[in-house]
Amino acid sequence: MNLYTRLINKDHPLPPDYVPENLTDIGIPFDAPCGDPKRLLEIRTAHAALTLIQAAQKESLIITGISGYRSYKRQQQLSTGNPYVASPGTSEHQSGLALDVSCPSIQYQLIPEFAETPEGKWLKRNASLYGFIIRYPANKEPITGIPWEPWHIRYVTRPLAGCLALTGLTLEEYYSTFGAPLQNPEPEIT
Template sequence: MKKLILLGVMSTLFLTTACARSETIFDKVPFLKNIVQNDKNGQAVEEPIEENPIEQKNDDLNSQSKQEITLNDIFFNQIKEVNGQKIILNPDNTMALVNKQFGLPETFLPSDLVRPKVNFSFGNQKIDKSLMRKEAAVALEKMFKEAVRNGIELFAVSGYRSYDYQESLFHAEVDKVGLDKAVEAVAVPGQSEHQTGLAMDISSRAENMLLTAEFGNSKEGKWLTENAHRFGFILRYPKGKESITGYQYEAWHFRYIGINAATIIHENKWTLEEYFQIVKKV
């Protein structure tokens, strides 16, 4: 019964938030069609255009898109289709593109979850949502420390979320309000970036630790938008990109992908979907 409900849900179309609310099938991402190249760390590198070095300094979309951005193929989703859904076969990939088109396996549990040493909105409680994968946790700690040095106090609100927890949230909502309303309120299991252990929702005292769009206009939200890429994070669901990400603007949701790719995305004002449209596989 559960599976039948989920299959029905996955074919429903609407736009809502990614952190707790439901997601639609988003099939406009021409993700795997590109060819891609990388550096030793496997992160994307930009290769300058020799014939016009002046233009390299111009970071607008036009000049940037003329540069060759490359990425090792291990950072691309490997996909298997199951019951019409595209399931990611390499979910350990720190650059996994998880969205309404590409879902995580039900059984995926990151093996290196740790609790970053940062301030949490819920204090010292030992709960799953305090966890992140090691690499992302270390980066988050650095980011929060740098924020403090700049007079910015951040609070981590919600990190890792298991498939089963997401599923229980979803079915509880179905029992409460029925399927049609539930799909508008709770994310479909497997389609939440929080299951990767690479995402963290962030807030501030001024926002009462809540996840609000206003956070984006606060000094804390602005600082994050301008600086997160230096630590490998991106604002995953920016304003004005709803039709590309498939999600409403989420001022609070930051996703770790590594410094190189995050910097390229930040400088070009791209989303992760747009990055994967342009980056070439090597």
């Protein structure tokens, strides 16, 4: 299965020993100190996220990384006793392909109000141009099983992100409609 288009959810968890190759901190602005593993992303995802953040900067928008990679063990620690945190293996953050972002005007919080900020609006409009989707859209909770998270972006490559943005399908709906992911995403120069 293609790494970037992989469906990760409760029904399709990652194995406990899954650690993405090529985890890297390429210097995305983060609300986390240097050396913190949450600054890590899979390398192609990291380049795409940096390009996205720099494009937003050109419009004077400050999109800041809050949480990228999260190990199975860390997810286990966070979810123990907390039904609102994804169980280990079911979080996209273990894949290194997901990034939570926020902005200064809401004090870098991960809250629904992010969607109303200029950064949140820009992200919703433009994420797919950089290969990302808003993975847990509003009103799709019955399908994704996850409440609306306007701050959580998932790298899926530009062809698939464009397709999902155009059709309004979630990754779950895409798989159940077409059965298989795009097998050969266009090579991207990042």
